[in-house]
Amino acid sequence: MLRITADVFSGRQNPVWTVGEERTARNTLRALSEGSELLTEDAPARAGVGFRGLLVESLSDEAAPDLRLGSTTYLPVGREARGPRAAELAERLIGLLDRVDTSLDTEEGVSLPEPLRPFLTTQLTTATEEGSRSGASIQEGGQETSESFTAAATCYYDVTPFNPGFWNDDQNTRLHNNCYNYASNWRNNTFAQPGRGCGNQYTALTCAEVGRGALCDGMHRRYDCFPDSEWPRHLVALVIWPNTDFHWYRLQSEGYWAHKPGSTAARNVDNSNRVINNPETCDRGPYTQFCGYFYGCHTQRQRIR
Known part of the structure; x- marks a missing residue:
């Protein structure tokens, strides 16, 4: 059994889906093992905001050891992907949504504007296109604001050193x-x-x-x-x-x-x-x-x- 997390949000809990059918789970792990050079232990440090990758967790110990995979593995997408095949492997993981139930932090009462698979597929395409560009330009943002943090402050506020x-x-x-x-x-x-x-x-x-x-x-x-x-x-x-x-x-x-x-x-x-x-x-x-x-x-x- 596998649990797959799409590492895509910053404020909300990420969407998660579970693959319960053992043959499908093992075939998925085998595909990951064959593309092991594309995988990392965790999200890359410079992954940024937006669709960063997919976290795959094995919920049983039957398959992962002989395929030389740990219990968790991460597939970066977009600019941090380790090769063009990463998008193909990501599409395979997203495609598993057709046969499983999903969990999308429903406790918040806020849904995605569209079904999960097309949403993630669109984000994967966007991340892949951005990752293929050289010298990405700065995005100005989609809404004007009348204030700037350099404006003369009329209130006291406090700052602390960056402590990652x-x-x-x-x-x-x-x-x-x-x-x-x-x-x-x-x-x-x-x-x-x-x-x-x-x-x-x-x-x-x-x-x-x-x-x-x-x-x-x-x-x-x-x-x-x-x-x-x-x-x-x-x-x-x-x-x-x-x-x-x-x-x-x-x-x-x-x-x-x-x-x-x-x-x-x-x-x-x-x-x-x-x-x-x-x-x-x-x-x-x-x-x-x-x-x-x-x-x-x-x-x-x-x-x-």
Whole structure:
């Protein structure tokens, strides 16, 4: 039996499907073994946001040992893929959706805008095309904003040094904290969702709804000041993959921004591997809508879950 996870989201839990038929599971593992040079142990450090790859976990010990595969293996796609055959192998794994049930974090009450297989196939095509380009250009984002983080601040906020090891060195920490945990600087292993802590989680993947959830947790929009008693007050930015997912960035004391895409490593670079000096203009992959800036605070970060 196999469990396959599409590593595609940053804020939401990733979609997961299980292959229960043993012959299909073994044939899939054999195909992975024959393409072992395409595989890694985990998501590449520079995988970025968007469709990063597929995690394959063997749930029984009958097949993997003689095929020289570990109990888990990862197939990167897009710019981090190890060869053109990676897309073919990814298509095979996605194709298994035709015969299995899927789990897509239904507890959130927010569905994908289309069935899972065509959605992932489209994202795979996009990731492969982007991976084949040289010198990817910076994406400006799909929504204008009237504010800039370089504007004259009328509120005090707090910044801390970039400390990726705090989020990356322990596997359990890395897997169970997402971009909202990182933006809130609160490592509570809940894969936090805006509004869940206050009992009023977002109901749509839009700037308005995800922003409302964060405000309900206790964030403020920029220039709506917090008192000193709410230290630390972090400056963060929200972006949206329209109707699909959300993502957050946090300003660090070095002057750049950092983020944690889903269950992957915290980093301070964008999808073009450039240091993030401005979240409005960095390469954000499919997260084309820039929603604006917010402040986190002590009360808010202790509330998130």
